[in-house]
Amino acid sequence: MTAADGTPGISLAGITRVYGEGEALVRALRGVDLDIGRGEFVAIMGPSGSGKSTAMNIIGALDTPSEGSYRFLGADVGGFDRNQRALLRRDYLGFVFQGFNLLARTSALDNVELPLIYKGVSRAERREKAINTLQRVGLGHRLDKQPSQLSGGEQQRVAIARAIASEPEVLLADEPTGNLDTARSIEIMELISRLNDEEGLTVIMVTHEPDMAEYAKRIVHFKDGLIERDGLNGTVRKPQAETADVR
Numbered sequence: 001m002t003a004a005d006g007t008p009g010i011s012l013a014g015i016t017r018v019y020g021e022g023e024a025l026v027r028a029l030r031g032v033d034l035d036i037g038r039g040e041f042v043a044i045m046g047p048s049g050s051g052k053s054t055a056m057n058i059i060g061a062l063d064t065p066s067e068g069s070y071r072f073l074g075a076d077v078g079g080f081d082r083n084q085r086a087l088l089r090r091d092y093l094g095f096v097f098q099g100f101n102l103l104a105r106t107s108a109l110d111n112v113e114l115p116l117i118y119k120g121v122s123r124a125e126r127r128e129k130a131i132n133t134l135q136r137v138g139l140g141h142r143l144d145k146q147p148s149q150l151s152g153g154e155q156q157r158v159a160i161a162r163a164i165a166s167e168p169e170v171l172l173a174d175e176p177t178g179n180l181d182t183a184r185s186i187e188i189m190e191l192i193s194r195l196n197d198e199e200g201l202t203v204i205m206v207t208h209e210p211d212m213a214e215y216a217k218r219i220v221h222f223k224d225g226l227i228e229r230d231g232l233n234g235t236v237r238k239p240q241a242e243t244a245d246v247r
């Protein structure tokens with residue numbers, strides 16, 4: 001994938017998400033409009049309950065909107081069935097989580113091979129891809145180590161390698177430094193930045209840490225289910241106007 005070129009790889013238009021009903025009804029998103037170009041590095045921030053995680057789950061095809069349009073590389077994801085959403089996640093999206101989510105008694109190499117097995121990649125090819133990807137994240141010397149034998153930063157590097165081994169269009173990182181100390185957090189953010197800068201990987205990261213968000217080229221702030229601010233290179237965009245409540 002080329003560097004950021006303004007192409008709207010991801011487009012959310014009028015996205016709402018409602019959970020429950022009656023007195024238990026929660027309007028997590030209230031009409032969100034958001035375009036993310038291919039090759040961008042976007043940090044999504046906001047307080048608890050602001051809608052940032054809901055927006056990330058919709059982008060990651062882990063949840064579906066109540067109303068509105070979500071397009072991925074021009075395709076209308078709203079029209080996808082469960083199997084099509086699964087294929088979108090498998091073939092186009094890579095996920096990194098705060099808790100690493102590695103298989104405990106499995107080597108770094110085998111952890112990275114896992115998504116390639118799901119894609120039907122041959123044993124020899126997936127082994128080669130997994131080794132090359134671990135080398136890209138600086139762990140070529142730790143291929144046979146299990147998670148318990150790795151530091152927190154190394155475990156997150158394995159998780160990133162697993163996410164990018166299948167060459168996704170977009171890396172979705174949910175609090176990727178939340179379980180790490182400052183030094184390891186910087187190490188991980190520098191790695192993610194390099195993947196964005198040098199390989200043109202689109203990165204969308206949810207974080208509550210302003211110093212980690214500074215690595216992104218654009219910061220989107222959510223509040224009360226809406227985009228409050230959207231800043232790019234020091235320029236703050238017009239806040240999104242609140243829409244009528246979903247009925």
